[in-house]
Amino acid sequence: MGVDGETIASLRRYLEELKETGVDEIPRAAASREEQPVPPPEAVAPASVPASSAPVAEPQAATAGETLDDIRRDLGECVRCQLGKQRTNLVFGVGNPRARLVFIGEAPGRDEDLKGEPFVGEAGQLLTKIIQAMGFARDEVYICNVLKCRPPGNRNPHHDEIVQCAPFMLRQVRAIGPEAVVALGTFAAQTLLATKEPISALRGRFHDYHGIPLMPTFHPAFLVRYPERKREVWDDMKQVMALLGKKMPTKKG
Template sequence: MTLPFPNDPAMREALSERLRFYRELGIGEFYRRPVDEAAWTQAEPEPQLEEARVAAPPEPVRREIPAAAAPPVRNAAIFSSQIEESLIAPRKPFPAPPPQAAALPPEQHFAALKLIREEIGDCTRCDLSKGRNKIVFGDGHPEAKLFFVGEGPGADEDAQGLPFVGRGGQLLNNMINAMGLKREDVYIANVVKCRPPANRTPEPDEAHTCSPFLFRQIDVVRPQVIVALGQTAVTYLTGEKKPLSAWRGTVHPLRGTKLIVTYHPAFLLRDPNQKKHAWADLQIAMRELGLTAPARK
């Protein structure tokens, strides 16, 4: 039986984030294990799980089935310890980011970014290359004081080879303008530079393969403030998996600059009520940059 996915955008975002959390912890195989569903629904409850159950509702009457047809009894203690071990020590820990490169004179920033793009080349380092149209390297001022980091390209970005040019990009442009800046004043890049299939969240191996190029872009531009747009961006920038609420509202140190976290524009399009909270995050960035919002006309 397939359960319907909720229509509420906030609930969809929360469920998607929880699934990404479990996948990055490497415990997805527990719910992918093939099971004889007919036998499972007819079998008696496992003794270990039954003992731990508190105030459980009465079990429905089940018809007797031959013992050979019942699924093998799993050891609940072992099962629980495997989950606990996965939560404490993820199977694929975050690799250390590359060492921070020496600062370059401003006049060399453009050429340095061009060299990074040339090194990426027609990249086939991960499976995302198989379905992409164009590599989306980055866009903006090579000496920008403000650097936005997103998750990955979407369909419009994949077609044009530029980050944030679809509906989410239009909203990001509005956010930048509200700060008293123009898009050409900032720099924009993503954790991965090829579009994930169906706009899914990048897999850890894909993000780990591509993120070193992002760190090198940051080291060249040397912004005063980095704004991480969404959970994926802050996770791979910091190497820490925490809820977005634990990051927002505070300035964090990152590679000699200041990191501020807010919602991804795509999420704000699904839940416009969160825009006021995103604006509060951007005002923190403005204070760090010494900016004043332009007067509304």
């Protein structure tokens, strides 16, 4: 019996959720009645390439004093990869061009593709709450994604898409010059840090990203499904707040 597209998409989402917690394989005890093991993510999406085996080229030499507007103009109505031919809107990024803190996710989802702005769906609303709890307004920070166009069905980005798009993201970070970066979720963290380490092993401490302290943490979409993991994200954000000299919010009552 063949497997329909909806079942495959559900399996992909389930495996991505497992990856967020650092689970890289499914124990045999979790196999189906026919004792067929669940395929690893690489088997589900063979065109996806792990960050560590998909090195991102350095961006074209950025001119001194390059601004976000300069980068957006350079990006143009991008069709450098297949995603440019399928998107509704290119999602560049929003926020303060001189932000002290930058949040970077994986890629736009359906809501973001429709609106042309990153993190505007349910996960985006949770991210906004996290930002506000840290003592910032959403427009005080900068928010973007590694990719600027939505992959079909929210699949993992492909190697050629990363190579074409990630350099623009790095140029954005350099143009802003933040004091800290937060990588949201497995894909963003692994891509920015060029590693295959699971997010569960990466989070909880700072890493170096081109001379900028980077804190990996769980993606807000993961927290929507597993709200009990919010405490771990808040622990990560408290370290970011301390780095930025932000006072911890006082409890009311």
